[in-house]
Amino acid sequence: MGLTSRRAFLGLALAGTASGAAAALGACTPSSTAPPSSAATASSAAGSPAPGTASGAAPAPRVTGTVAGGLDTPWSIVFLPGGSALVSERGTGRILEVPAGGGAAREAGRIDVRTDTSEGGLLGLELSPKFAADATVFAYCTAGPGNRVVALHWDGRSVGGARVLVDGIPAGTFHNGGRIKVGPDGMLYIGTGDATRQSNSQDLGSLGGKVLRVALDGSPAPGNPFGTRVYTYGHRNVQGLAWDSASRLWASELGPDRDDELNLLAPGAQYGWPAVTGARSVNGSVPAVHVWPNTADASPSALAIADDVAYVACLRGQRLWRLPLPAPGSPVPGGGALPGAAEYFRGQYGRLREVVRVPGRRELWMATNEGTGSRILAVAI
Secondary structure (H helix, E strand, C coil), X not given: CCHHHHHHHHHHHHHHHCCCXXXXXXXXXXXXXXXXXXXXXXXXXXXXCCCCECCECCCCCEEEEEEEEEEXXXXXXXXXXXXXXXXXXXXXXXXXEXXXXXXXXXXXXXXXXXXCCCCCCEEEEEECCCHHXXXXXXXXXXXXXXXXXXXXXXXXXXXXXXXXXXXXXXXCCCCCCCCEEECCCCCEEEECECCCCHHHHHCCCCCCCEEEEECCCCCECCCCCCCCCEEEECCCEEEEEEECCCCCEEEEECCCCCXXXXXXXXXXCECCCCCCCCCCCCCCCCCCCEEECCHHHCCEEEEEEECCEEEEEECCCCCEEEEECCCCCCCCCCCCCCCCCEEECCCCCCXXXXXXXXXXXXXXXXXXXXXXXXXXXXXXX
């Protein structure tokens, strides 16, 4: 796709009309282990009241209970068709199943991951859009010299039979990305980090500092802007991916010592890192739609969207942000500040790693990032 075409495609996306082979397996291999369980506990706490937002008089998010406790640094949650959820643990490599509605978690599998990275390990999980037919669970993990995405088989009780779909994603002690999501177009999107090598982000030959878009076999998805797996570039460390009702793709991203970001992604666009952060633009980069200038207020991890409202779980900020998104077809506000932004639960539950909407319910599940004392909380919205 030429530069003119990419610019035209970018303009359409920002206006609200953007979309949506197996390798030899070394590390990152599931293994069978006895399934230790963790007892679920019951608790509840209300979030701090916040000002009304541009989306109307929606109730403030409030924690209604603990879904599962005694977890070891949970990173990702994905719901199975029956209502139970699979949960990844970053450092242990375990994949746990939490019953529908909560309860004692049991081990459904384990992946061998590198333990010499502070931000690597077993990270994102996602179900195949054809799960009813292929029973495939995708996982992003750190193994060998890099990060990779593997496909696992769910037999109703456990996961196994890993196949590598995407390999060669740069890994480092920090900035490993790790969020994977299936888009409205049925393709798999993969958020990666620069692995602390800033040049990766602008290098279209590297898979680091990118959002990748691949077919379910790991090959470049049809229609990708460069004919490769790369969908967008110029990222530092993408941590959240979600789509709104108009199929616009949003991403939360960690800044350096300033300017955490919420970005609206468009195919072929570049987002500035390492030349620029926040709502500024250099060399044609796309500025962030919402910026947290002080990383102590955010350090955004996961992103969920419900009724065109973004919910962002924060690590250093230890809070949940609620951000009403601009209506499809309306101009995207400039200046890096979405009107109606509000924060909840500041400092009440520690670092927050994951937030995901429970299918068919006005409820989020939110995972804390407190080592072996981590838990999953239910949040009414």
